[in-house]
Amino acid sequence: MMLMQRYSLIWDCCCDHGLLGMSLLQKHQAEKVIFVDILAHQMNTLETKLTKYFPLNQFDWEVRCQDVKTVIVPDVAPQLFIIAGVGAFQTIEFIKSLYASAQGVEFDLLVCTVHGSHAVRQALIRLGFKLKSERIIVENxxxxxxxxxxxxxxxxxxxxxxxxxxxxxxxHQKYWEKLINHYTKKAATDPDQFQPVLAQYTSLTQKGTDCYQPNASLV
Ligand SMILES: C[S@@+](CC[C@H](N)C(=O)[O-])C[C@H]1O[C@@H](n2cnc3c(N)ncnc32)[C@H](O)[C@@H]1O
Known part of the structure; x- marks a missing residue:
């Protein structure tokens, strides 16, 4: 778990079955967890499950069947939004709309996209977000x-x-090689956009280490 503190409010955005938010409730990581997803039947099932396993006289939670793009960031601190398991394009849209609705209210974000972290990072940089921590996660x-x-x-x-x-x-070496392969292919079809990205990833190993000799065929 990457979280560095307890929160007053955590939003599990695009929560699907709500497993992430439920584990946060279990760990008392927040005073309240709001589960948001656009799928009505999924939210009904989740509400039934939460009522059974996280009774409201012991836990504080809310289930919202809502498009994340319509969420208004309330003036609550400290507050965290989690966006996990969604593609980069959608993740960027959600981040932009949350940021616009916040009107200067401070909040933290925990993001884990399916692909395209580079684009998500660029969007975060443009909006002025700052890093708390980052981690490579390997699963299946x-x-x-x-x-x-x-x-x-x-x-x-x-x-x-x-x-x-x-x-x-x-x-980590394997992940880097995958990124190099991916952006080599992208740069072949759209060099203007992706050659600079490829160059950034390629230069990482030159800066980062003397102990890793990348596969010569890749660079
Ligand atoms: C793959 S699941 C993510 C599951 C969970 N966050 C995780 O990491 O395990 C993607 C979920 O995003 C939801 N979703 C897609 N677009 C959405 C939107 N605009 N607003 C809210 N939920 C959305 C889908 O209904 C789906 O349940």
Whole structure:
């Protein structure tokens, strides 16, 4: 778990079965958890489950069948939004609309997209978010980036990731190779957009380590 503090309010956005939010309720990570998803039947099922396992006389939660793009960030602190398991394009849309609705209210974000962390990072950088922590997550042979950021702070976000890389970890090397392969293909079809991204990832290993010798065929 990447979270560094307890929150007054946590939003489990695009919660689906609500597993993430339920584990946060279980750990008392927040005074209240709001579950948001656009699927009505899923939210009905979730509400029944929460009522059974997290009775409202012991836990505080709310289920909202709502488009995340219509959520208005309330003036509550500290407050966290979690967006996990959604594609980069949608994640960026959600972040932009939350940021616009917040009107200066501070909040933290925990983001874990299915693909396209580079684009999500660039959007966060443009909006002025700051890094709290970042992590490479490997699950069922798939790679994800866990990005924990805030509207306030000092540490800048780097579009290729920075502190998350451990170059002596073979899984991190494998993830890097996957990214290089992916952006090599993208750069072949759209060099203007993706050659710079490829160059950023390629230069990471030159900066980051003397102990990792990337596969020469890849770079
Ligand atoms: C793959 S699930 C994510 C599950 C969960 N967050 C996780 O990490 O395990 C994606 C969910 O996003 C929901 N979703 C898609 N667009 C949405 C939107 N605009 N507003 C709210 N929920 C949305 C879908 O209904 C679906 O339940």
């Amino acid at each position: 042979n798939r790679f994800y980036e866990g990005l924990y950021v805030s509207t306030v702070g000092d540490e800048r976000i780097v579009s290729t990731g920075n502190t998350m890389w451990n170059w002596s970890d073979p899984l």
